[in-house]
Amino acid sequence: MEIYSLTLTQAREKLARGEITSLQLTEAVLFRINQVEDRIRAYLHLDREGALARAEEADRLREQGRAGDLLGIPLSVKDVLCTRTMPTTCGSRMLENFTPPYDATVIERLNQAGAVILGKVAMDEFAMGSTSENCAFQVPVNPWKEGYVTGGSSGGSAAAVAADECFASLGSDTGGSIRQPASLCGIVGMKPTYGRVSRYGLVAFASSLDQVGPMTRDVADCALMMNVIAGYDHRDSTSINREVPDYTRALVDGMEGIRIGIPAEYFGDGLDPEVERSVRRGIDMLREAGAEIVEVSLPHTRYCVAVYYLIAPAEASSNLARYDGVRYGFRDQDARTLIDMYRASRSRGFGDEVKRRILIGTYALSAGYYDAYYKKASQVRTLITDDFRQAFARCDLLVSPVCPTPAWKIGEKSDDPLAMYLSDILTISANLAGIPAISVPCGFSSDGLPIGMQMQAAHFNEEVLLRAAHNLEQRAGVVGTKPELA
Amino acid sequence: MEFETVIGLEIHAQMKTRSKIFCGCSTEFGAPPNTHTCPVCLGMPGVLPVLNRKVVEFAIKLALATESTINLENRFARKNYFYPDLPKGYQISQYELPIAEHGRIGIEVDGEQKYIGITRIHMEEDAGKLVHDDVEPVSYVDLNRTGTPLLEIVSEPDIRSPAEAAAYLRKLHAIVRYLDICDGNMQEGSFRCDANISLRPRGQEEFGIRTELKNMNSFRNVQLALEYEERRQRDILLDGGQVVQQTMLWNPDKGRTEPMRGKEEAHDYRYFPDPDLVPVEVDEAWIEAVRRDLPELPDIRRQRFMTELGLPEYDATILTASRELADFFEAALAGFANAKKLSNFIGTELLREYGPERITECPVAPAQLARLLAMADEGTISGKIAKTVFVEMLASGTDPDVIVKEKGLVQMSDEGELVALVREIIEANPAQAQQYRDGKTKVIGFFVGQLMKKTRGQANPQLANRLFQQELS
Ligand SMILES: [Zn+2]
Numbered sequence: 002m003e004i005y006s007l008t009l010t011q012a013r014e015k016l017a018r019g020e021i022t023s024l025q026l027t028e029a030v031l032f033r034i035n036q037v038e039d040r041i042r043a044y045l046h047l048d049r050e051g052a053l054a055r056a057e058e059a060d061r062l063r064e065q066g067r068a069g070d071l072l073g074i075p076l077s078v079k080d081v082l083c084t085r086t087m088p089t090t091c092g093s094r095m096l097e098n099f100t101p102p103y104d105a106t107v108i109e110r111l112n113q114a115g116a117v118i119l120g121k122v123a124m125d126e127f128a129m130g131s132t133s134e135n136c137a138f139q140v141p142v143n144p145w146k147e148g149y150v151t152g153g154s155s156g157g158s159a160a161a162v163a164a165d166e167c168f169a170s171l172g173s174d175t176g177g178s179i180r181q182p183a184s185l186c187g188i189v190g191m192k193p194t195y196g197r198v199s200r201y202g203l204v205a206f207a208s209s210l211d212q213v214g215p216m217t218r219d220v221a222d223c224a225l226m227m228n229v230i231a232g233y234d235h236r237d238s239t240s241i242n243r244e245v246p247d248y249t250r251a252l253v254d255g256m257e258g259i260r261i262g263i264p265a266e267y268f269g270d271g272l273d274p275e276v277e278r279s280v281r282r283g284i285d286m287l288r289e290a291g292a293e294i295v296e297v298s299l300p301h302t303r304y305c306v307a308v309y310y311l312i313a314p315a316e317a318s319s320n321l322a323r324y325d326g327v328r329y330g331f332r333d334q335d336a337r338t339l340i341d342m343y344r345a346s347r348s349r350g351f352g353d354e355v356k357r358r359i360l361i362g363t364y365a366l367s368a369g370y371y372d373a374y375y376k377k378a379s380q381v382r383t384l385i386t387d388d389f390r391q392a393f394a395r396c397d398l399l400v401s402p403v404c405p406t407p408a409w410k411i412g413e414k415s416d417d418p419l420a421m422y423l424s425d426i427l428t429i430s431a432n433l434a435g436i437p438a439i440s441v442p443c444g445f446s447s448d449g450l451p452i453g454m455q456m457q458a459a460h461f462n463e464e465v466l467l468r469a470a471h472n473l474e475q476r477a478g479v480v481g482t483k484p485e486l487a
Numbered sequence: 488m489e490f491e492t493v494i495g496l497e498i499h500a501q502m503k504t505r506s507k508i509f510c511g512c513s514t515e516f517g518a519p520p521n522t523h524t525c526p527v528c529l530g531m532p533g534v535l536p537v538l539n540r541k542v543v544e545f546a547i548k549l550a551l552a553t554e555s556t557i558n559l560e561n562r563f564a565r566k567n568y569f570y571p572d573l574p575k576g577y578q579i580s581q582y583e584l585p586i587a588e589h590g591r592i593g594i595e596v597d598g599e600q601k602y603i604g605i606t607r608i609h610m611e612e613d614a615g616k617l618v619h620d621d622v623e624p625v626s627y628v629d630l631n632r633t634g635t636p637l638l639e640i641v642s643e644p645d646i647r648s649p650a651e652a653a654a655y656l657r658k659l660h661a662i663v664r665y666l667d668i669c670d671g672n673m674q675e676g677s678f679r680c681d682a683n684i685s686l687r688p689r690g691q692e693e694f695g696i697r698t699e700l701k702n703m704n705s706f707r708n709v710q711l712a713l714e715y716e717e718r719r720q721r722d723i724l725l726d727g728g729q730v731v732q733q734t735m736l737w738n739p740d741k742g743r744t745e746p747m748r749g750k751e752e753a754h755d756y757r758y759f760p761d762p763d764l765v766p767v768e769v770d771e772a773w774i775e776a777v778r779r780d781l782p783e784l785p786d787i788r789r790q791r792f793m794t795e796l797g798l799p800e801y802d803a804t805i806l807t808a809s810r811e812l813a814d815f816f817e818a819a820l821a822g823f824a825n826a827k828k829l830s831n832f833i834g835t836e837l838l839r840e841y842g843p844e845r846i847t848e849c850p851v852a853p854a855q856l857a858r859l860l861a862m863a864d865e866g867t868i869s870g871k872i873a874k875t876v877f878v879e880m881l882a883s884g885t886d887p888d889v890i891v892k893e894k895g896l897v898q899m900s901d902e903g904e905l906v907a908l909v910r911e912i913i914e915a916n917p918a919q920a921q922q923y924r925d926g927k928t929k930v931i932g933f934f935v936g937q938l939m940k941k942t943r944g945q946a947n948p949q950l951a952n953r954l955f956q957q958e959l960s
Contacts, residue, residue: 083533096532103526105533204533209762237535238764316762319565322576323530327628343569366567366757375759 005033006483009074009168009222016063016073023063023073027056027117030075034119034166037486040147042139043161045080046087047120055117062115069115070229076111077167079158080121081128082213083202084108087118091204092126092136095324095331095350105202106234107171107213114229119167122157126352127321128178128206130154131424134415135354142411143186144484145450149408152182158216159186164486169217169226173203175210176309177403177428180440183216184403184453187442187479189223189470190216194461195435196241199234205320207313208239210432219480220441220470224248227463243461251464252471256292259465262396263294266302267427273406279444279452280402286476287400287469295396299388302430304381309429310422311365311378317355318362324350357418386434393459398469400456401427403440407450427455437463441470442479451479490686490724492717493694494646498659500638500669501613501677502545507634508612509536509579514636516675520618520629528634530574535763538563542636543767545668546586546610547777549638552662552784553605555590557774562766563610567757571628572615580639582758585609586767592662593786594654595804603655604643611637638668644683644694649713653706656680657808660706661785665810671844673704680709685730686720695720696730700744703737712737716744788813796826805834809843815853822857825864832860836877850884851877859887872896872944900947902954905938908946909954912937923959931955 004012004026015021031049038044052075059073083089083101085108090096104112111118125135133156134140141156143149144164151160155172159182162170172179174192183190191214198213205211215226228249233242263284268277288294326332326346333345351359365374392399404424414420431438436457443454454473458466474480507514510527526534550557564582590605615630640659646652660678663669671678685697700716703709715737720730735744783791785807792803792813807813816833823829837856841849859880863873868891879890891897899905912934913920922930934955938946 089532091532099532101526101531101533103531103534200533201535202533205763207762236537238537239535239762315759319567319577319757319759322567322569323532323574325569325571325576327571328529328574329531339571363757366759368755368757371757371759 003029003033003165005029005165007168008218009225010219012074012168013071013225017068023056023059023117024053026073027052027075027119030119030165030167033164037144037164037166040486041142041144041160041164041166043122043141043157043164043166044077044120045090045092045123045136045138045157048087048118051086052117052119059115059117069113070225071111072115073117074115074168075117075119077119077122077158077161077170078108078111079124079155079170079172081124081173081204081206082108082171083204084118084121087121089121089204090138091128092124092138093351093355094137097137097331099330101202103202106199106236107230108202110230110232111171122161122170124157125154126355127204127317128154128173128175128211129317129354129358131177131181131421132411132415133157133182134411135352137352140411143408143450144486145187146408146448148411149450150185150411152185152404152408154178154182155190155216156182159183159188159190162186162188162216162218163484165483169215169222171213171226171230172216173206173211173213174432175206175313176425176432179214179216180428180438180453180455181404181425183440184442184455185408185451187451187453187482187484188216188218189220189439189441190214191223191227191439191463191466192431192437193227193231193463194437195432196239197437197461197463198230199232199237199240201234201236205316207316208320209316210309210313212432220467220474221249221252223439223470224252224467227467246464248463248467251467253468254472254475256287256290256469256472259291259398259469260293260295260396261287261469262297262392262399264297264299264302264392264399264401266299267399267401271405271423272402273446275446276402276404276406276452279446280400280454283443283454283473283477284400286473290472290476292469297392297395297399299385299392299430301381301385301388305385305430305433306422306426308378308381308385309425309433310361311374312382312433314358314362315365315375316362318359318366321351321355321359326350354418382433385430389430389434389436389457389459397462397465398456398458400454400469403427403453403455407446407452431457436460437466439466439470441473443473443477444479488725489689490721491689491691492647492649492684492686493644493697494649494652494682494684494713495644496642496646496652496655497681497683498640498656499679500640500663500671502542502636502638502668503670504539504541504545504636506539508539508542508610508636509634512634516677518631520627521631523631524633528574529630530576536579536761538764538767539636542610543586543769544777545636545666546608546638547769547774548666548668548781549640549663550587550590550608551774551778551781552666553587553590553592553608553640555587555605555608557587557769558584559769560584560766561586561769563761563764564758565761568754570614571626572617572630572633574615574630574633578612578614579761579764580611581609583760584766586769592655592658594651594658596648596651596654601651603645603651606641606643608638608640611639613637649710649717652682652713653710656706656709658785661807661809665782665784667782667810673706676704679704682709682713684713684716684720686717686724695724696732698730698732698744699734701734701736701747708737708739711739711742712744715742719744782810785810785813792826796820798826798830802827802830802834805838805843806830809846811846812843815846815849818853819857822854823860823864825860828864829857829860832856836874840881849881851880855880855886862887862891866898866900866947867891868896868898869944869948872898896945898947899942899945900950902950905946905950906954906958908938908941909934909951909958912941913955913958920959931959934959
């Protein structure tokens with residue numbers, strides 16, 4: 002096996018034992034990127050020189066006896082995270098030439114841990130989308146099948162991890178943007194509890210829903226990445242000051258004493274039979290591992306999509322108001338008046354989906370509509386959170402599919418925003434409730450596309466998710482199966 | 488027809504915190520453009536606000552001083568609109584749940600005490616400034632002021648005359664200065680006032696159509712603008728016309744209000760709770776801690792000056808007009824215990840030169856003033872000389888003892904010394920002496936005057952009187 006195909010944990014062990022150097026590892030990954038990037042199209046920005054310099058520095062540090070958790074490991078990050086040394090475009094023309102003068106807190110944490118950040122990967126513009134087709138620069142392609150979507154919005158991250166173009170990636174999840182592409186690309190993706198990971202330097206889409214999380218080849222890698230990125234940050238008022246456990250210790254064999262809830266609402270109409278079969282088989286494996294299975298109900302599930310598509314656009318309409326062409330970013334140079342400059346810069350700088358959501362959000366907050374839309378949605382959001390509270394009184398985690406179907410063809414749904422929004426139905430409730438959730442590979446469709454299982458737990462109970470995901474991974478035998486690329 | 492005026496004031500007070508409300512940048516006034524900025528107050532992508540707790544403390548102070556109800560859980564909201572001085576495209580303010588509500592402030596107008604209700608007090612961030620080029624049609628943006636903490640204080644429409652409005656404004660101004668939470672500088676815009684005013688037929692419950700007044704950057708302008716607008720609206724109504732609801736700007740040069748130029752768009756600010764900030768939690772312990780540290784407020788101090796020091800209401804009101812003046816007075820009182828005499832001297836001699844707001848600029852220290860008055864009281868110098876010495880002190884800041892000594896202004900109270908001069912004067916003015924002896928005793932004033940001339944005012948007047956009476960009889 003090529004060293005670029007190792008898991009993060011394996012690569013880390015080889016580095017620690019001195020079997021390989023970070024420079025060799027980084028060169029291998031860069032070679033791999035050369036080999037497959039034309040097919041995958043994950044990287045919006047690749048910093049070869051910087052990466053090699055960082056790798057050499059990591060090797061020097063290791064010689065001096067220093068060892069960060071990610072020392073010398075090549076990673077990629079979604080282009081929504083601010084980086085001082087690389088452009089941060091959010092997949093938008095609006096920020097095409099924008100390099101922020103600061104690092105996101107999670108980037109600082111990766112750097113402190115010694116990671117080698119290779120570059121920035123593709124995403125739907127401002128994280129708005131479910132396929133990464135809304136990226137203004139390039140559309141990443143599913144490594145498992147040519148011409149198929151990666152999912153989104155963290156599609157570049159998922160594709161890069163699945164295609165061995167990095168050992169892990171950071172994504173962001175506002176309504177499923179980590180879990181859904183992880184599922185469609187056959188990797189592990191976790192959305193932590195809201196407040197577990199700092200949002201400072203994560204360019205905001207919907208502030209009350211956004212959360213940064215790891216996208217990795219396996220569950221152990223996910224736990225390791227969580228150890229690095231989780232924790233309180235005084236620069237984020239919504240981050241929570243609470244002790245961070247060693248997540249790698251959560252990977253206990255066996256599911257004895259764990260009760261798994263199966264929400265009937267998550268196995269409803271529109272669920273692909275292959276996906277259902279695969280997930281149910283996964284549930285059986287968890288039962289065999291010792292878990293108790295119970296039926297639970299989340300009665301407000303049917304309102305999730307409506308609630309989400311009011312709250313997220315409302316917040317987005319305000320969060321994206323700063324892109325006005327005045328201080329940074331795209332400005333229409335031909336505009337003659339201030340209002341024209343605003344109008345032209347925003348009309349030309351933003352893509353259709355972003356504009357659609359700004360319009361929806363502006364409408365939902367407008368005088369006369371606020372009570373009927375935004376306020377009502379906020380109230381229903383409380384009911385959805387209550388559903389989970391009641392469910393978690395009866396079980397430790399909830400198991401369901403991540404996405405109703407496996408990956409689809411690029412372009413297939415891009416003219417039908419409503420169909421696209423409905424594909425988020427199983428993932429958005431975790432964001433509305435602020436609970437942690439993970440996507441773990443559990444099988445393949447008949448035409449070889451990956452299928453993921455979603456697990457959700459109560460606030461700050463990431464450990465039970467990692468334990469269950471680890472046990473599924475052990476039994477499903479999916480990890481290690483790689484897409485056939487060049 | 489008789490009309491009743493209805494006025495409400497909206498005041499923005501800049502808080503004297505060292506750093507801005509949501510970032511660590513300095514709030515100092517007058518720095519080169521855009522030097523007191525950081526990614527947070529510049530509204531860069533991905534950055535987040537972190538609340539400066541000092542602002543909450545200041546808001547609690549003001550809430551307590553105005554008898555307002557503090558909302559133990561209050562929250563920030565976004566007010567959305569586009570303008571180049573507003574980097575995020577929204578202002579972080581408070582909307583549905585402000586920090587305090589339902590307060591009141593007592594004012595005195597024509598000797599009558601009245602309370603003006605306070606609807607709400609809320610915390611928010613200030614916007615930046617646009618600087619327009621004098622020559623080229625270019626505007627620059629200076630974001631130093633962006634994120635400076637403000638408290639907005641909205642009054643109930645309880646104010647019934649421009650004079651009441653001015654009294655309310657002065658009282659609120661005194662309160663924020665007493666609390667030391669705002670420097671109160673109206674010229675620099677750290678204490679800004681907008682007003683709305685309407686007229687209604689006396690006895691009518693329903694409010695008339697109102698106009699909003701802006702650009703009044705002094706107490707005087709607030710009163711003048713309201714008086715002008717009151718007349719303007721009354722004339723319209725008496726002519727059977729209708730007041731147009733609009734925003735008017737006060738033009739101090741022309742002494743009139745003018746409709747704001749440009750089209751006035753009906754703004755929909757699309758307020759919603761700011762998801763980047765958690766609700767502000769205030770607990771009783773915090774409120775109590777702030778209450779314990781609260782300085783004595785103007786009304787209470789005024790009352791104390793009356794009851795403890797026996798000062799008339801007029802004196803007490805003047806002396807408590809600013810915290811600095813009241814502090815000055817009390818510091819001087821420590822060295823000169825006659826409160827009324829001290830108050831008289833301050834009222835006539837000191838305030839003529841330095842108003843209540845400018846007292847800290849006065850070069851005469853309270854202890855120096857006390858010493859001067861003590862010298863006059865002991866008879867070391869005459870009262871008249873004391874005023875002359877004070878003028879000298881204001882000019883140079885020198886101690887009164889030094890001035891009196893250097894200029895030889897010590898009052899002559901030595902009987903032997905004076906009696907010789909008295910005899911000399913009587914001898915030189917036989918005609919007047921005869922008049923006195925004939926019973927025209929008023930002529931004694933002439934003799935004392937002569938003595939004062941000879942002694943350059945230093946003779947003790949009581950002693951001089953007695954000596955002339957003695958020598959002339
Ligand atoms: Zn700042």
